[in-house]
Amino acid sequence: MKNEYQPKEAIIKKAMKETDDINTYWISFLNKKDQEDFWFEPGQFVQVGVPKLGEAPISISSSPHIESHFEITVREAGRVTKALAKMKKGDKVFIRGPFGKGWPKPQLDDHLVLVAGGIGLPAVKPLLDDFCHGYLQVKSLQTFYGTTHFDKLVCMRYFDLWRKETEVHITLDNQDPRWKADVGLITELIKKAKIYKDSKVFIIGPPVMYKFVIAEFLKKGVPEKNIFMSLERKMSCGVGVCQHCACGDKYTCKDGPVFRYDRVKDIPDII
Ligand SMILES: Cc1cc2nc3c(=O)[nH]c(=O)nc-3n(C[C@H](O)[C@H](O)[C@H](O)COP(=O)(O)OP(=O)(O)OC[C@H]3O[C@@H](n4cnc5c(N)ncnc54)[C@H](O)[C@@H]3O)c2cc1C
Ligand code: FES
Missing domain, CATH: 2.40.30.10 (Translation factors)
Structure with missing residues (x-):
């Protein structure tokens, strides 16, 4: 065993x-x-x-x-x-x-939207990589990535490929002479973008980001059941035994870290 x-x-x-x-x-x-x-x-x-x-x-x-x-x-x-x-x-x-449950498997007819803040980007990178190399087929892929400063950008060596193959919006909270793309909060980019109402949205980032980002997608008409978020909690066993990572009646390590928004939104302090 x-x-x-x-x-x-x-x-x-x-x-x-x-x-x-x-x-x-x-x-x-x-x-x-x-x-x-x-x-x-x-x-x-x-x-x-x-x-x-x-x-x-x-x-x-x-x-x-x-x-x-x-x-x-x-x-x-x-x-x-x-x-x-x-x-x-x-x-x-x-x-x-x-361990854990990852992002739901994207389907051929999905409009997929990835939203990553800060150190969250690596957790959606497998999907971007798979899309660019033909392992992931969806109707469309949009990515929004934001971080505070130029010196905090991660995965920069992939930006050119991602921009060539997909729709990628990258923004910094703070201006920098080395940065020639968007400046401002990630929510501003989402506001300006054309988002399909039936998009599936995968979100990961710092705790402060979730409520604001989810609110933008709800305003765009994306249903709650299409919004998925990956959550971080302090963990120990990683396999649903020690209870360190409990959120209400769910364990982040076993039932998550990816949760469907409508299924957990009423758990106090979940985001
Ligand atoms: C499912 C999951 C995926 C993660 N993926 C990544 C990743 O890809 N890259 C990455 O850099 N980090 C990731 N993290 C966060 C990472 O696990 C923590 O930073 C790490 O456990 C800290 O361990 P440590 O021994 O270095 O720090 P410790 O000495 O244990 O703690 C240092 C400080 O960080 C706090 N802390 C520890 N763990 C967490 C946590 N999960 N959330 C908030 N505060 C915490 C502690 O309370 C303490 O204040 C992830 C966490 C989870 C739950
Ligand atoms: S880390 Fe032990 S139950 Fe989740």
Whole structure:
């Protein structure tokens, strides 16, 4: 039987700086079979373990169709993530998962809208990557990504490809001479954009963003049942046992992290 508490040894194949406090890692399992068997849905997360320090839940930021490794993008927050920030190619980490329910599988006739704030972008990146490489087929794909400053932009090396293949709106809250695209809150971009009423909307970002972004889509006529949001809570077990991540009667690790808005909107403080 599969033991979900048993971490698997993995190696950092590549470590890349995204910003002063955010890094991307390419990771592959030491055991070849573990790597071959590793399959996940976009929006799922892994528990990344550092010996003697603990584990941190981190979204997988690469396409499941990459066989040689998977990617994570991590911001330094506390013990585990600060230790990860010091790691380099060849260092060992411990992985459990994938866990949770990811984004609902997009269908051929979907108008899909991705909305990401800050460090949320990596959690929708598998969908963008799959769309650009022909693994994801939908009627249309629109992406809105916003962050505070130029120096906080992540995944910049993909912007040209995404802009060429899809409709991507990227905005900074603050002006910068190096930035030639939109400036202003992400909600302003959504207000200005043409959004299909039957769009499916996937949202991830800082807690403050959800209410305002959801309100814009509701104003555009998108039904509540078409809005999905990925939520962050402090986690421990990752498998629905310890209750650390409870939101009302739901566990973020097991019932989420992606929730359909209309099914959870009445849970106090959910967003
Ligand atoms: C499903 C899921 C996916 C995530 N994906 C990513 C990702 O792709 N990239 C990324 O950088 N981060 C992600 N996070 C957040 C990440 O898990 C936390 O930053 C990390 O657990 C902090 O661990 P630490 O040991 O470094 O910090 P700790 O030493 O545990 O804590 C440092 C500080 O951060 C707070 N904190 C810890 N965890 C969280 C949390 N989940 N939400 C809010 N505050 C918290 C603590 O209360 C404390 O104040 C995700 C979280 C969840 C639940
Ligand atoms: S992290 Fe233990 S129940 Fe969710």
